Amino acid sequence: MITLLIYSLLLCILGVGAAVAYFFLSITKYAGPPAGSPDGDVSVQVLVLGDIGRSPRMTYHALSIAKHGGKVKLIGYLETSPHPDVVNNPNITIIPLPNPPRRPPSIPFLLFAPFKVLYQTLHLTRLLTHTLAPSQWLLVQNPPSIPTLAIAGLACRLRNTKFIIDWHNYGWTILAGTRGRAHPLVALSKLYECFLGRLGDLHLTVTHAMARQLRNPPYSIAQPMLAVHDRPAAIFQPLSPSNPSARAEILARVIPDSARDLLPSLVAGTTRLLVSSTSWTPDEDFSLLLDALVSYASSPTTTPILAIITGKGPQQAHYLSQIAALASSGRLPPSRVRIETAFLPFADYAALLAAADLGVCLHMSSSGVDLPMKVVDMFGAGLPVAAFEGYESFGELVKEGVNGRGFKTAGELVEVLGRLFGEGGGEELEGLRRGAVMEGGRRWDEEWHSKVGMVLGVR
Structure with missing residues (x-):
């Protein structure tokens, strides 16, 4: 019962975040429809509620968009150094998120989690609805789904931005690995993810098997979906037979x-x-x-x-x-x-x-x-x-x-x-x-441009 109350509080916090989003949007100078860059290039915000330096797939998304002329705002935590190509790319701007406070060992996870989510909700809401100008696309990594899906989905609806969810896994199954599938927290997380996952205008998955699952209950996603397999970046190369040393x-x-x-x-x-x-x-x-x-x-x-x-x-x-x-x-x-x-x-x-x-x-x-x-x-x-x-x-x-x-x-x-x-x-x-x-011969950019690039409309 205590767990349910705590998690209900967490969901209420997301509701407060939604109200805050409406407030910021009502006073922001960026309330108009999204636009590309001044020279007509595609604009994309790439959001990962995690360390950018340890998020290779989202990094590769950003690099591919930038390579084909798009303007990217890459949003996430800066815990380790991002890929040097990201740092040095003039088409990519890194938007660091403030790290949430760490949980003191004396405070149980279930008591601390709502406050962490509140912290993330407030910062994400202000960033996506007030600080940054609207983009044509918002590409979000899932998981984590809380509070990302709720805030990103709301911001996209309010700002006429197309919402892309890149499904790497499911947040509720990861939680089940530590709490057990019968835990009420897991059941509520699953309900949240399945419902808000339908907000996406386009869905990317890492496997065909995942795409099949998302089409069926309990997800029942009807929007367009593309299986985009991970592929190695150019830095990963086999040894050349011509250089035996x-x-x-x-x-x-x-x-x-x-x-x-x-x-x-x-x-x-x-x-x-x-x-x-x-x-x-x-x-x-x-x-x-x-x-x-x-x-x-x-x-x-x-x-x-x-x-x-x-x-x-x-x-x-x-x-x-x-x-x-x-x-x-x-x-x-x-x-x-x-x-x-x-x-x-x-x-x-x-x-x-x-x-x-x-x-x-x-x-x-x-x-x-x-x-x-x-x-x-x-x-x-x-x-x-x-x-x-x-x-x-x-x-x-x-x-x-x-x-x-x-x-x-x-x-x-x-x-x-x-x-x-x-x-x-x-x-x-x-x-x-x-x-x-x-x-390993088929590389990321080839996989990406033949699928995602065609949808985004990059050159």
Whole structure:
């Protein structure tokens, strides 16, 4: 009952935000219809209620619009450095959102959430209805859906702006991963997202499976919808066969100092380089990879592995302590498997993928119909993958035996590692690499312009 009351308060806050929007609109000098730039170019506001630097798909949207002559206002948090091409593009203006206050550990999430939403609602409302001039299009990432869909949808209706929702996943299924699907908060979030999701004039999805779901109940979206698969950016490139020394040069630059002693064996191929990018959150079960590596290390005949794990997240410290304990106990001997962590600049991360032997993806789709961007990047760099396969849309990206291998358990992952890194596995691994290069050949701008660009009317 308390949860329902708190969440009802949250929804009331959104109602207050709507009233505030009407107020600001009534006094703003920007109450007229949207217009393009003075020279007639398309104008688009791109909104992500998250860190711009860690929102690659929205970054790529902005870059593609700008590349084809559109004027972009890219709105979001500046927690990490945005892509350099965004910063240096004269057609893109970054509009930073103020970071909401952090939740004190002593205050429960359910008590703090309404105040965070109120803070976001007030700032978004003022920005979208008062501070910024109207644009022809407003492109919004979902999730998060609260309060983004309500405020953006209202602003678009009031300012005669076309509303595009880019569905990356569902907010309510992500919440269900931590609260359980039976939780009343999840039920209310689902109702909110399904209802307000229909406000979009155009819907983009990351998979065909997601588009099919959104057409049917409980979403029942009737507006135009395009499946726009994630594609790698130009920075992700496979190694050139014409430059045989490139891999050694990359490894010398990006390998952590604590693993420098492995450089000769990495270059020679007697130690295999495994890379995994993780957000260190519950929806990516790192214990799967950790258990698999412990099992792999128990055999004295397997090829040694250096595993580099990139990314930041809330569970990182927890797993790092586990890794240290396993190494000190002898269950993860450094002579068999060594695990290092890194948080690399964008260019170095792309180079690391190109130089690695295998990528591992632990993404577990909360909705069953999204896809991990990290695998797209790996394919762009020509890196084959071993990926968790327990969701419907998996086959839209990873083709079993062509560009990667799937697994559902740590035991299955051990089998994949043993086969690909074992005696005679080199030929299969090279075949998967060729498949990865082929899959990564179609790039983002080609995918984007043939679908989204045609709708927006950019050149």
